[in-house]
Amino acid sequence: MTLPADPAAGRPDPGRPLRWGILGTGRITPRLVRAIGASEGGELLAVASRDEARARAYADRHAIPRAYGSYEALLADPDLHVVYIALPNHLHTPWSVRAMDAGRHVLCEKPIAVSLAEMDQLEAAQRRTGRVVAEAFMALHHAQNRRALALIGEGAIGEVRLVRGSFSFDIEQETDPRLDPAMAGGCLWDLGGYLVNMAQAIAGTAPVEVQGMAAVGASGVDERFTGQLRFPGDLLAQLDCSFRMPAREQVEVVGSRGVLTLAPAFLMAPDGPSAGIRIRRGSTEEHIPVADHDQYRAEVDDLHAAIGEGRPPLVDLVAARGTCTTLVALLEAAGVRARADAAAR
Ligand SMILES: NC(=O)c1ccc[n+]([C@@H]2O[C@H](COP(=O)([O-])OP(=O)(O)OC[C@H]3O[C@@H](n4cnc5c(N)ncnc54)[C@H](OP(=O)(O)O)[C@@H]3O)[C@@H](O)[C@H]2O)c1
Structure with a gap:
């Protein structure tokens, strides 16, 4: 910026x-x-x-x-x-x-x-x-996620091959603005950014290819979304988000020598469970505690x-453009606008 x-x-x-x-x-x-x-x-x-x-x-x-x-x-x-x-x-x-x-x-x-x-x-x-x-x-400010990015960068799990991220919950009210296409609702805009900016932070760059699939509900917005990203060097990412599924939020990073898991990845104490990083190498699992603190x-x-x-x-406008560019590409790949039009007919 x-x-x-x-x-x-x-x-x-x-x-x-x-x-x-x-x-x-x-x-x-x-x-x-x-x-x-x-x-x-x-x-x-x-x-x-x-x-x-x-x-x-x-x-x-x-x-x-x-x-x-x-x-x-x-x-x-x-x-x-x-x-x-x-x-x-x-x-x-x-x-x-x-x-x-x-x-x-x-x-x-x-x-x-x-x-x-x-x-x-x-x-x-x-x-x-x-x-x-x-x-x-x-969540990009939380010490858990900063530490995880540093560990991955230092090679703690070897060469990163796959990032898998999930974020979902069951929306409570049908009048929620997040279900309104006129208010830029949809689960990808609401939740997908967390997954995309973690994947991009891990990859250190933008994806070179995206694929998306959306389930557009009667609301006219994407209520379930799955996306795949390919980064340079064939680092792959699989993302899913929804507000018609039980609450889940985690990121799993699979490297050539181990698996790093963040669960929770986005809502830590005092607003969710305690922070912490798990790394599994072979049959041994290490838990790296991270002190709880208010990420807000x-x-x-x-x-x-x-x-x-x-x-x-x-999280400046350079970072924001990076996230927005990928989310727009995912929505286009999933044909969300065409699906919403079809659902309205
Ligand atoms: N970072 C996070 O952890 C996090 C978590 C949840 C949500 N968010 C984001 O924060 C934003 C707000 O989310 P929220 O859950 O707080 O939403 P919300 O409870 O629906 O509140 C939105 C507020 O916007 C105002 N508003 C202005 N025009 C409106 C309209 N046409 N319809 C409805 N409300 C309108 C209302 O305040 P007044 O009527 O008082 O003006 C309303 O209280 C969203 O963009 C969401 O993505 C972030």
Whole structure:
């Protein structure tokens, strides 16, 4: 990514906190309330909802000083430095661009863009404003996954031959935006990015070939998806995701001399089971413990450091484009749009 035009832009005076605002009051936001509160130098100042009473109730519940009844009103608050965007997928790029244009740094939920045209818009806004923008793939910040990538890079399982990743759950409500094609729903946009960016981080590059297969439900979105990726050197990856299957989330990396397993791979304590890495070589299995920590806090601390140091965040727009490019290719390979049209007839 290009570094901010003015590295000092949007930074508070030294020793003063970076003040955050949150757009949306959905399920994920309490984790960021927790993370910002625990972070080095962050302060949560404001929340915005489409509904003023909902914003006020949320602010009261989480002891947030300011509540706004529109997202525009929050962006106009001159005391804010950073905006966290936790809206349905189709609103991520539009509100990230508006936040940057209002002078705010951005942490936006995944997927930050649902097309390459949206990636172009984000990159243009980032160049125009010099703001720091990060995609909220928290699992890439977790010490478990950082350590696993380092071990694989050091040859702990030999030459990597296959990555297999799964992420699924049973969706609770049929009114969920994730089941709405108009809101860029679908399990690949919702869950596939975690699998793709882990596979790409392990391969260290983008795939050269993709295959995809989708089961599009009555909702009109892909509710089950399987994908295959071929990376240079014939490293292969198999991915599956769904929100019509029991909860599963794991990554298995198969090398010439061993198998490394991450289970859980994406939602660790305090939001899931304890972290840890398993490596099997022959009949021996080694368990490498990793201290539990809040990966959402790690993503907030990384953004603070990026703003303070004028450097890109860990999951910057270069990384986001890499993930988006592969997800778009998988959707095209699976003919998801044609299948949704057929399901609607
Ligand atoms: N990183 C993670 O661990 C993680 C986990 C879950 C979800 N996510 C991501 O976070 C984003 C939000 O997910 P969520 O589960 O929090 O969603 P959610 O519970 O459905 O909340 C979405 C929020 O967006 C606002 N909104 C604006 N326009 C909307 C519309 N037309 N329909 C519905 N809501 C609308 C609503 O807030 P107001 O009405 O108050 O404005 C709503 O509370 C998604 O992009 C998802 O991919 C990330």
